[in-house]
Amino acid sequence: MKKSNLLRTAGVTTAMSLMLTGVFAVPAFAATDDMDAVSIAKEMVGKDYNSGSATPSKGFDASGLISYVYKMTNYSLPSSLDAQFAMNKPLIKSLNDVKEGDVLFFGSGSKLNTAGIYIGDNKIILASKSDDEVITQTLTSSFKNDFKGARRVLSAMDQKRVKLVLDARKYLGTPYDFGAKYGQTKTFDCSSFMKTIFAQNGITLPRVSRDQALEGKYVSKSNLETGDLVFFTTKDSKGKIGHVGMYVGNGMMIHTYGEGGVKYSSINSDWWKDHYVTARHILN
Structure with missing residues (x-):
């Protein structure tokens, strides 16, 4: 193996370890x-x-x-x-x-x-x-x-998907603030983040995740596509929808919740897997 490959392998291993402990907010797509x-x-x-x-x-x-x-x-x-x-x-x-x-x-x-x-x-x-x-x-x-x-x-649709992901990525690390005021981008809560990203792409969403879950068309978890909205309950939502993220492929979503603000998370991790509710196709 080339020296550059050895260094690259070591770097990837280190980055993966850090990511799993929450230090890195980047996806590990397999x-x-x-x-x-x-x-x-x-x-x-x-x-x-x-x-x-x-x-x-x-x-x-x-x-x-x-x-x-x-x-x-x-x-x-x-x-x-x-x-x-x-x-x-x-x-x-x-x-x-x-x-x-x-x-x-x-x-x-x-x-x-x-x-x-x-x-x-x-x-x-x-x-x-x-x-x-x-x-x-x-x-x-x-x-x-x-x-x-x-x-x-x-296609025009796939161009929209690319643009949504790239626009969302720009805010990685932006702090989480429950009830963050829509219209500013210094902080977000989950639904203001989604509303902001989709608005930047000409799509108007309601302000609250529970209302956003009524938009577009239902899609099963097995048929998710990049750009779909995924919805979850939280420990404070009393069994109702209380969280939203955007699916970006390979079981990952970009969203904001708690420490670290805007980040990537797996929708199949223990917490999010157990609290998954539904998903919606928003793009037409």
């Missing part, structure tokens, strides 16, 4: 089949570069990473860069118009050299041959000069 494309791409950062490969265990090249990520979200993409660039998907010609989840292509002349998945904030995730692993790359001037175009792979 599966990817119900996550959004950007989150899956982020989970691949640090995986090996390997020409001709397209799996986390064997590594990725540029096109392999792209085909794998979208395969996990039920999109079938070609295996080569040239074929991916020629996909029958909307072509985005300006970097000013790209959105999270778009596939960006770079090259010189008529030759494509690499491609990556746009994750917002002027950054992409790509399998880098020079770095020998999957990395997060800021779009420097050299990348911008080599930009050949982007393909919009995700």
Whole structure:
């Protein structure tokens, strides 16, 4: 095993231990089949570069990473860069118009050299041959000069799911405050957090979790999708709904409750599993 892999393994083990004791408020995703494309791409950062490969265990090249990520979200993409660039998907010609989840292509002349998945904030995730692993790359001037175009792979619905997760992630660590005033973002309670995130995406929710549980359509726990609202009782809610979070895939939700404020938690952990009530599809 390469030295970088040994260091990476040690780092992951340490981070997992810290996370389990509540120090880290980040998810430990083991599966990817119900996550959004950007989150899956982020989970691949640090995986090996390997020409001709397209799996986390064997590594990725540029096109392999792209085909794998979208395969996990039920999109079938070609295996080569040239074929991916020629996909029958909307072509985005300006970097000013790209959105999270778009596939960006770079090259010189008529030759494509690499491609990556746009994750917002002027950054992409790509399998880098020079770095020998999957990395997060800021779009420097050299990348911008080599930009050949982007393909919009995700449906409008999946773009909404990506945006909800990314908007919610921005508030990780924001303090919990029961009854927090809606309209400010210095503190949240569970329902004001959800109301804020969905409002930022053009969707109006009621203020209270019990009322939010009447919105949208019922969805079973086994059929949850990223962006669904999940509801629970609490020790103070007397058997009624008293808590809400947003499902982000692989049994995880982002929510705010108690110490640590906005965080990721498993809906299948002892507490939340035992207090789960229902879930709702909000996105149409």
